[in-house]
Amino acid sequence: MRKWSAHLKKWFAEVSDIPEDVMLGVPRLTLIGQFRLSIENYQSVLSFSKTELKLALNEGELHITGNDFVLETILEKEIVLQGRVTGVRFENE
Amino acid sequence: MRHLLYRTEGYLRAEIIGAEPERFIRIALREQIRIWNIMRTNETTLTCSIALTDSNALRMMLKESKCRIRILEKNGLPFYLRKLKLRLGITAGLLFFMLLLLILSNMVWSVRIDGADPKLTDQIRNILRQNHLYEGSLDLFVPDTSQLENALSTKLTKVTWIGVSRKGTTYRINVVEKKYPNPKEVSGPRNLVAAKQAVVQRLYVENGQPLVESDQFVKAGQVLVSGKIGSDESFKFVSSRGKVIGETWYRSEAQIPMTNHYTFYTGKDYNRYQLKLWNMTVSLWGFKKQPFKAYDLETVRKPIRFLIWRTPFVLLKQQYRQTKQVTRQLTVAQATRDVIESLEKKLLDHLPEDAKILNTDIDDKKIVRGQLYLRTHQVVHENIAVPKAINVEKEKKKMKKKPQ
Numbered sequence: 001m002r003k004w005s006a007h008l009k010k011w012f013a014e015v016s017d018i019p020e021d022v023m024l025g026v027p028r029l030t031l032i033g034q035f036r037l038s039i040e041n042y043q044s045v046l047s048f049s050k051t052e053l054k055l056a057l058n059e060g061e062l063h064i065t066g067n068d069f070v071l072e073t074i075l076e077k078e079i080v081l082q083g084r085v086t087g088v089r090f091e092n093e
Numbered sequence: 094m095r096h097l098l099y100r101t102e103g104y105l106r107a108e109i110i111g112a113e114p115e116r117f118i119r120i121a122l123r124e125q126i127r128i129w130n131i132m133r134t135n136e137t138t139l140t141c142s143i144a145l146t147d148s149n150a151l152r153m154m155l156k157e158s159k160c161r162i163r164i165l166e167k168n169g170l171p172f173y174l175r176k177l178k179l180r181l182g183i184t185a186g187l188l189f190f191m192l193l194l195l196i197l198s199n200m201v202w203s204v205r206i207d208g209a210d211p212k213l214t215d216q217i218r219n220i221l222r223q224n225h226l227y228e229g230s231l232d233l234f235v236p237d238t239s240q241l242e243n244a245l246s247t248k249l250t251k252v253t254w255i256g257v258s259r260k261g262t263t264y265r266i267n268v269v270e271k272k273y274p275n276p277k278e279v280s281g282p283r284n285l286v287a288a289k290q291a292v293v294q295r296l297y298v299e300n301g302q303p304l305v306e307s308d309q310f311v312k313a314g315q316v317l318v319s320g321k322i323g324s325d326e327s328f329k330f331v332s333s334r335g336k337v338i339g340e341t342w343y344r345s346e347a348q349i350p351m352t353n354h355y356t357f358y359t360g361k362d363y364n365r366y367q368l369k370l371w372n373m374t375v376s377l378w379g380f381k382k383q384p385f386k387a388y389d390l391e392t393v394r395k396p397i398r399f400l401i402w403r404t405p406f407v408l409l410k411q412q413y414r415q416t417k418q419v420t421r422q423l424t425v426a427q428a429t430r431d432v433i434e435s436l437e438k439k440l441l442d443h444l445p446e447d448a449k450i451l452n453t454d455i456d457d458k459k460i461v462r463g464q465l466y467l468r469t470h471q472v473v474h475e476n477i478a479v480p481k482a483i484n485v486e487k488e489k490k491k492m493k494k495k496p497q
Contacts, residue, residue, distance in 0.1 A: 049133040069363050072133035073139075078123055 025058050029088065037064065037081045037088075045071075045079070053081055060092035069079075102412060103145035111160030114139040117258045119156050130257055132254075135438040145171065153206040199232045200400045201307070209268040213251065217266060220248055226264060233408050235264075240391070259479075268395030282330030282351045282485055285318040285478040291339030311339065311477075320483050325492070339477035345436050346468040351423050351460065353408025359415045361385070367409040428465040429458065441469060448475035 006024070011074040021041055024038040026056040028040040038056065046061065049072060053064040068078070070084040109117045114137065123130045127144040134140050143151075155162055177184065206214045221227060224244055225234045236244075238257040245255045245266070256267040286299065293309045301318040303363060305311055319331040365379030395408040416496050423431070441448060450471050457468040 044122075045115050047115050048118070048131065048139070069133070071118075072131070073129050074118060074122060074131065076125075 005045075013029070027055075027057055027062060031085060032076070034085050035067075035082060037085050038078060040078045042077075042079055045074070050083075055079070057090075060090055062090055063089045068072075094403050094424045095359060098369070101170045103167070103171035105143045105145065105164055106166040106168065107141065107143055108134065108163040108165060108286075109139045109141060109155075109158075109160050110137055110163060111158060112137065113159055114158070116158040117154065117160045120158050124150065126150070126152060126154070145169065163490040168259050195397075195399055198262075198400050199230055200262060201226060201230050201235065201264060203227060204228055204264045204266070206266045206268065209252075209266075209270060213249070213268065213270065214295070217245060217268070218248065220245055220266075220267075232262070233393075233397070234327045234410075240393075280332055282320045282483040283332050283336060283480045284316045284320045284483055285333050285337065285480045286318055287313055287315045287337070287339070288477045289339075289341060291477050293317070293337060293339050293477075295338045296335065297337075298335035299334070300331055301335065303335075305337070317478055318483075321488065328492070329489070331482055333480075335478065336476050338474050339476040341473045341475060341477070342454075343440055343471045344468070345440060345471065346466070347432050347436055348464045348466045349428060349432055350467055351425075351428055351463050353421045353423070355419045355421060357419065358389075359417050361415040363388075363415075364414040365409075365413070366410040367411070369409055370405055372443050379411075384413050387418065388413045389416055389418045390414075423465075425460070425465065428486045429455070429467065432465065434468065434470060435473070436467075440473070443471065445476055448473055 009023050010020070012018075013020045019027065019028075021058070025041060027042055030038045030040075032038075041058070043056040043058060046056050047091065048054075048069070050069055051065060051067050052083050053069060053071075055062045055064075064085060065087040066085040069081060072082045073077065073080040095346065102111055106447055111117065117139070118128065118131065118141075120402060121143070126146050131139055131141040151162070183453065190317055204218070204221060206217055221241070225231075225240060226236075235241075241257045242255055245257070246252065249255065251271055254267075254269040255269050258265050258267070290310070290312050293305050293307055294420050295310055296303050296305070296318075298318050299490070301320050302322050303318050303462045304315050305315075311317065317337045317427060318332050318333045318335055321328050322331055323329055331361070363381065363384035364379075365378060366372045366377040368377055369375075393410040393413045395410070395413075397404045397406040397408060433455075435455060436449050453469050453471045455469050457466075459466050491492065
């Protein structure tokens with residue numbers, strides 16, 4: 001049932017030209033060069049260190065690796081990370 | 094830029110220490126307390142900036158997240174203000190000091206009067222005091238130097254020239270006194286002779302031989318009291334002294350207009366103070382645009398000084414003095430009285446101090462083109478005796494020659 005509604009949403013997003021992240025509640029990542037990464041639509045911060053940021057998403061987790069991380073801004077829907085980003089990885093079990 | 098807002102509200106830079114400091118971030122997000130610039134310092138510590146909130150809420154959050162807080166910096170306006178409050182004493186002291194310095198810089202420190210004798214100096218100081226100029230007065234209220242010169246020279250008649258100059262905080266008044274040549278005091282053997290032609294009225298002789306009588310007509314230079322006393326055989330010379338009151342006559346004439354236009358001050362005045370900075374002026378006192386219909390305007394500019402410098406601020410004092418125009422039509426009798434009064438005054442100025450005008454006769458009176466023309470003569474009683482030295486040697490020779 002859930003899968004079915006997700007499919008419908010995806011289809012509607014494609015047809016109606018509304019951005020998918022808005023429709024589906026999936027994260028939107030904006031990476032500027034290697035030094036600034038903004039993530040919208042995240043759930044919560046799981047862990048944060050100089051070299052790693054783990055975020056909980058609606059489905060699964062997002063792991064960001066790099067070095068000299070600073071969380072420049074944290075808002076309820078958006079997070080801005082500064083530092084050298086070397087890897088972005090989704091973890092879905 | 095976004096964090097500029099927090100500067101005005103105030104924020105903390107703090108370390109969050111705990112087993113899992115991320116919990117604190119989550120709770121802060123839930124409680125909608127802004128945190129930013131988060132850095133991991135080590136395993137158990139996060140460094141972050143936290144917007145200033147109620148300390149109870151913060152304590153609850155820490156308790157819930159099982160973290161401790163260590164404040165590193167307190168930033169923003171509220172903390173700054175508190176710091177300022179603590180230093181209020183110093184700030185106030187500094188301001189007070191600057192104000193004092195400003196006042197002292199604009200004070201008159203010394204008034205120097207050169208070229209006047211002690212009596213005149215005192216008189217000048219009194220007049221200056223009336224014009225707000227004394228040691229310790231504020232320079233801003235002292236009138237212009239030319240005004241001071243005017244005030245002094247109208248009140249002091251014994252002064253030929255008076256100059257007022259200002260250098261820094263010192264006012265210097267230079268005075269040139271009128272110096273009359275001292276009349277040569279003849280103290281040796283002397284006669285008293287007539288200064289002008291007159292009819293002798295009374296003689297008061299203290300020493301010497303009077304040679305004239307009352308009601309006698311004398312010419313200028315005629316000996317009145319001789320300094321040679323005794324008979325022709327045994328005589329001696331004395332310094333004759335005394336007064337000879339003689340009746341003298343003077344002619345004078347004058348003319349005055351019958352209609353006079355006067356402009357006089359009603360005594361009402363209006364002061365306006367303005368502070369000027371380059372081209373901008375701010376009124377400090379007196380906001381009426383035109384206080385009187387007819388007025389004289391006097392403007393005094395006073396640059397405000399600070400220590401040895403001149404600040405761009407200038408204090409302007411504008412004094413409006415109400416004037417009134419009056420036309421006075423004199424009657425012939427009034428005009429005559431005025432003329433005679435002024436003539437007598439003028440005459441007495443030239444005569445010795447104890448001179449008395451007995452009466453003034455009008456010889457001719459006519460009105461020509463609105464002007465009263467008057468010719469008069471005055472009868473005066475005055476001391477006509479002036480001392481004149483006797484040449485003793487010459488006199489002795491003359492006496493020796495005589496018997497031969």
